[in-house]
Amino acid sequence: MDLRKQFSIFIVALLFLGATSLGNGVRAIETIGPIARIDSDLPVMYGTEGMIPDTVIIEFQSYADARVAQVVNTFPGVAHEKAMTHRPVARYRILDGATPFETITLLRNMPAIKEVYPNYRRSAQLIPNDPYMQLQLEAMQVARIPAAWDIQTGSNSVLVAVIDTGVDETHPDLLPNLILPGVNVREDGSELVTDDSGHGTAVTGIIGAVGNNGIGIAGIAWSVRILPIRAAGGPNLDCDLFDEVEAIDVARERKANIINLSIGGIGTISIEEKAVTEAYNAGCLIVAAAGNGNPQFPDKLYFKATGDPSIDRHSLYYPAALPEVMGVGSVDNNG
Template sequence: MKKIFSLIIFIVYLCFLPILHASTNVPIPRDAYAPGEVIVVFKPNVSIFTINKIVSEIGGSLKQKINLPKGKICRIVFPGKNQLIVQNTIDRIKTNDRYSDKIIVVEPNLKRYAQINNEITTFSQSNDIYLSYQWGYFNIDGNFSMTPSSSTLTVAVIDTGVDYTHPDLIGKVIKGPDYINADSDPMDDMGHGTHVAGIIGAKANNGIGITGVAWNSKILGIKGLGADGSGTTYDIVQSIIYAANNTSVKIVNMSLGGTYSLAEEIAVDYLVNTKGKLLIAAAGNDGSNIPIYPAGFSTQYPYKVIAVAAHSNDNCKASFSNYGTWVSISAPGVDILSTFPMSIMDYMYLSGTSMATPFVSAAAALVWSQNPTMTNDQIGQLLITRTSQNPLLRDDSCWPNDGSTFGRLSLANLLENTTINTNDFGTIYGIAMDAETGLPLSGGTATTKLGTTITGKDIVPVYGAAIDPYTQNVFYEYYGLFSITARGAGTNQNLTISKSKYASYNNNFDIINDFIYAGFIPIPPIKPYYWLTITWSPNYSGTARYDSYLFADYIDNSKDTLIYYNWPGSFYLEPYARLLWDSDSPMSSLQMNSETIRISKILTGVTYYYYIEDWNTGNGSNQWLNSGIKAYIWKWSGTKPVLLNVITPPSGQSGRYWDIGYISESTFTVTNTISD
C-alpha cells in the first residue's frame, strides 16, 4: 500500500542579525537590539545603593539584576528615549571617570536569533513512522551499536520554548521559565524550540513520529526567544543562569547566536566553569568564518563550549553553515525532520546549524550517561576527538581548506572505548514480527553476543532502515527491520531477539565484514502450544502465492478437520487450532508475506499434518527457494514457547505442495519434501 505525502514549502522571512566581530567598528543595525535598553555590568563589590544612584544619574530605570561571581548584570531601560539618546548615554558612561572603578562594561541589549535557515518544508500528518526519513539520525550512527543508558539525563534547551503537549514529547519536557512573556509557561509559539527538542529526545518505539537520538533524556524547556525567533541578550543571560543553577541539567543546547556580549560571556563563564555544565551552540548560518556567540566562546573555553557547524547528506558543508578554526564539530543540518508545535504542523523539515546542534547535545547526553563521573571538559573532549574516522574533505569545494581540524559527529566512535576499526565489524539485519498479529515486534531488543560480551544492539522499530556503515546510505528499509553493526567480524555470534511477554529468539550467525540477512523472524507471545509460521521475502516478485494447511487426522476418523483459509478454525472447538490470517487478505504489510497457524491444545489420538501450497504457480512449482520461504516451528516448553526448527524447502525438488512435518503426541517430526 502506498502512502502519499503532501510536501508544502513555506518561506519564513526572519530578520537575521549580521554577524559582527567584537573588535570591529561596524555600526550595529537598528533592529539588532532592544530599543531604549542597555546592559550595564557592575563590578561584584558594587552595592545596590550605588547601582540605583548611578542608574538615577543617567536617567534610566533598573528593571532586572543578576548577581554573578564576576559581575552584576543589570538591564536598564530609558522610557521614551530614542536610540540616539540612549547611545549618547552609553558613550557618556564609558568616558566618565567617576564610573570606571564601578562598571565593567556598558552595551546595548543586543538581539539573539534562532539559527534556522529560511527554507522550511512541512511534513503532512500521517500514520506512518518517520524514522526512515531521518537521514541525520543514521548519518551520526544513531542505531550503530548501543542504546541509551537507563539513567535519565536532562538537556536544557534555551530557545523559543517547547510544545510539551506534542505526542512525541509529552511527559519528557520539564517546564522552565518564559523570559519573553514573564511567566512560567514555556510553550513554543514559533516551532524552532520544539524542533530542536525532538532531535534530542523524541520518544522511541511509541508507534508515531520520529526517534530522538537520546530518547531516554529529559528536556528542560526555557523560553528565551519569542515568536519571531529573537530575544535580547538579557533574555538569554537569564536563561543561561537558570540552566546553570538547575542541578538536574548537565548540557545546555543553544541553537541561537548573535554578536559578542561581555554580559553573555560572564554568564557562560558561570555556566561552564562555576557550575560545570557543557554548552553546545550553533555556529551560525552566514556562510562565514567569523564567529557568532555563544558558539564563538569555544576558543575561550575549549571543550566546555562546543561550536557546531552543519553538513548535508554528502558530508559536505551546508551552503549556509559558518566554518573556521573556531568550530568544534559538524553534524547534520539540512532537511532535518523533527517535531513541531501541534497548533502548526506535527512534524516539519528544517535546515540550519540550529538543527545540527541538538544532534551533538544528544550525543553528549548519551556519553555522559555512560560516564557519569566525567567532567564537562572531558565529555567535550570526547565529542571533538572521537569523531568519524572518515575525515571531512577539505578541498575548498566540499569544505574550505582553511586549516580547520574538526570532524563529523559519530556515535559509533563516541560510545565505544576505542575508535571503531571498520575491518572489525559486520552488519546483521532482519525483520522481527509478532507471530500472533502479523505486526512488527516494535520495542523488542535485538542483540549480538560473542560469548557473554555484547557486540551490538538495536531496538526493533515499527519501521526501520539498514545503513551501510561505510557510506551511511540506507540500503534496505521495511516494517520491523532491525539492523546491528556488530563488532568482531570473523567470529560466530549469537543473535537474540527478546521482548517482555514474548518468547526469545536465539540463533548463531557468522559475522563477516559485510551484510548478513538474519531473516523474516516470527516471534510468538507467551501462549501455548504450537506456533507454525511461514515467512518469505518481502522483495520476492515471482509467481508463487502460498496458503498454509493443517490437517487434524483423528485416529478413528470421526472429526478429521482441515484448517485453511476457508475454514480458519477456532481455539474453542476441536481440534483447537486456528489460521490467524491469510496472506492474500492481509491487514498489515508483514501479513502479505507470512501466515501463522496456532494450536492451543494438543489432543491425544490426533496427528496434525502441516503443509504449504503454492496455489498460483501450481504443479511443478520451482519457486520454493527463490521466494526465501521458511517455516518456524515454536513449541510450548513449560513456561514459554521455544523455537524447535527453522526449516528451508529442500533443494532440487519441485511441486505444488511442501510437506513440512507432523505432530503426534506433542512431538514434531520434520518431513520436508516437495511434491504435486
C-alpha cells in the same frame, strides 16, 4: 565516565540536525554600521552588526548597587527594563534617540557602574517544516545516529537544558522526558514555557522524543530529562543577549549536564563569556548552532584554534565562537 564525553555524540548529532539547512532558514540580522571604537579610553572594540539600537546592558559594582538602581533610576538617558537574577546586571532602554555608543560613553564612568555594554540580537536557527522530515531522517544517517543507538539510546540521569522558544508541554512524544514547569526568562513573572512558534518543540523532539513507542518521531536520546527554558520567541524567533545569558545562568543553577542553544548571532560581550565559562567549569557541555549556511564557520574554528588576530572576532557567530562551546554547522542529506 564524564557526562560531557558520554553524551557528546548525541549532542553533536543533535546540532547537526538542529542547524540542518532546510531551505531559507537563515534570518536577516540587523546591521547598523561598521565596527567602531566607543572612545579613545575604551580598550574594547564592539562590532555593530546585530547590535540592538535601543538598549544597553549595565553591570553594577555589586548586587546592592543593582537593587538601588532598580528602585531609584538616577542614570540619565535610560530607563530600567529588567534585572538579571544571578548577576548584578540589568538591561536599560535608551531614551531620546541616543545610540548605544553615546549611551555607553555617558554612563560607563558613573558611580556604582562597573561597565556598560551594547546588547546583541540572537536568532533561532531551525525553521521546522514537515515536508523536510525525510531529509532530516537521511541526515540522521549522515550523522550516524543509528550507530550511536547500537551503543546507547539515552539515559534519564542526563539533564539537557534547551534554551529556545519553549515547548509544547502536552506533546505525547515529549511529555515523558520533560521537566515541568520549565523556566521562562523572556516574559517577566510568567512560568509558562508554551512554544509560540514550534521551533523549541522541534528542537526538543530532535533531542529527546521518546523512541520505539509508536508515536511521532524518535529523538536522538530516547530517554533523557529535558528542561525547557523559554528565552526566544515572537514573530522573528529571536531574543537578546541579555535573556540568553540569564537562561545559561538558570541552566547552570539547575545543574544541567548539557546546555543546548539552537540560537546565535553576531557580536559578544564579556558577560556572555563569563556565563559560558562558569557553566563549563560547573561541568556543562555547551553546544550552539553556528548558523545555517554561516560562511564564517571555518574562520571561527581557525580563530578558536589559533587566536589569530587577523580574524575579526566581532564578525563571528556567538555563543558558538566561544572556546568553551561546541559549535556545530549545518548538514543536509548529502552530508
